[in-house]
Amino acid sequence: MTNAPPDYLVIGHLTQDLLPDGSTAPGGTVFYGALTATRLGYSAGMLTAAAGRAAVPPAIQVVGVPSASTSSFAHRYVEGQRQQLVHAVAAPISAEQLPQLWRRAPIVHLGPVLDECAETLIDAFPGALLGVTPQGWLRRVAGPLPAPMRPVPWRPAPELLRRIDLLVLSVEDVQGDEDVVADYARHCGCVALTRGADGVTLYVSGVPRHIPASPAQALDTNGAGDIFAAAMLLQLFETGDPAQAARFAAATAALSVEGRGAEAIPTRAGVIRRMRGEDNRR
Numbered sequence: 001m002t003n004a005p006p007d008y009l010v011i012g013h014l015t016q017d018l019l020p021d022g023s024t025a026p027g028g029t030v031f032y033g034a035l036t037a038t039r040l041g042y043s044a045g046m047l048t049a050a051a052g053r054a055a056v057p058p059a060i061q062v063v064g065v066p067s068a069s070t071s072s073f074a075h076r077y078v079e080g081q082r083q084q085l086v087h088a089v090a091a092p093i094s095a096e097q098l099p100q101l102w103r104r105a106p107i108v109h110l111g112p113v114l115d116e117c118a119e120t121l122i123d124a125f126p127g128a129l130l131g132v133t134p135q136g137w138l139r140r141v142a143g144p145l146p147a148p149m150r151p152v153p154w155r156p157a158p159e160l161l162r163r164i165d166l167l168v169l170s171v172e173d174v175q176g177d178e179d180v181v182a183d184y185a186r187h188c189g190c191v192a193l194t195r196g197a198d199g200v201t202l203y204v205s206g207v208p209r210h211i212p213a214s215p216a217q218a219l220d221t222n223g224a225g226d227i228f229a230a231a232m233l234l235q236l237f238e239t240g241d242p243a244q245a246a247r248f249a250a251a252t253a254a255l256s257v258e259g260r261g262a263e264a265i266p267t268r269a270g271v272i273r274r275m276r277g278e279d280n281r282r
Contacts, residue, residue, distance in 0.1 A: 005105040006045030006061055008037040011121060012111035013090050014050040018074040026055045029111025029133055032226035034060045039265045040234055047098060049090040063099055067091035071114055087146045092116050095124040107237050109230060112136025122163050131166040131233035138173050151175050161187035166236055168192045168229040190242045192232060194225055204242050211246040214254035221257050227265060228253040251275045
């Protein structure tokens with residue numbers, strides 16, 4: 001660990017996807033978020049719980065909470081619909097496990113995937129720009145493992161929402177209930193509701209506006225929402241302009257889905273070229 005906090009700190013479970021051929025692939029908001037930050041020129045650190053570091057590049061600082069297992073997912077199709085099955089769940093993460101130095105990180109991203117992050121973490125970074133992707137607070141494991149997940153309501157207190165600088169979630173996260181998103185936006189100053197190829201509804205001070213998606217020929221959408229969230233948070237830190245940050249994030253996510261895996265996450269130069277309509281190179 002260096003003697004300075006990372007520019008961008010992301011907290012949540014590092015996961016592994018169980019693939020049909022028996023192999024595994026790393027994932028989770030912490031994985032895609034930290035890689036996005038490094039590709040865009042920031043130092044990155046993750047506080048996570050997993051049985052190992054998996055394929056995290058050495059440039060990313062990792063503080064690991066001891067865990068006997070790594071949160072693991074497989075996918076199956078039921079009546080044509082994709083369903084995630086949870087095979088293992090890693091240990092929970094709390095504010096007490098934070099290195100003191102990392103409490104001074106200027107940009108913090110809470111990215112729970114399985115309710116592993118205590119909500120008290122929201123108050124652990126009073127000086128940071130704080131982003132939250134609450135997917136893991138909107139679902140629970142439904143029964144003994146391996147088991148599917150079931151949606152649950154997330155009704156945070158208004159004062160907690162006011163502490164969050166950027167809340168990013170998908171229309172699938174809320175089961176299409178956009179009223180609950182509008183309710184979050186009554187208290188959280190900036191909320192981005194992502195709709196895949198249909199763009200983003202951006203709420204600023206409760207007022208919605210549409211941000212179109214950046215056109216893409218999608219090959220692999222895994223991690224796209226996490227990449228969008230990280231890129232938007234980083235650009236919001238740079239510019240203070242939510243609409244500009246959302247457009248930058250849309251271009252970043254579009255480039256990422258045009259390749260396969262984490263290697264498709266673009267550089268800053270590639271994102272700028274895409275926004276200018278110059279070419280598709282990363």
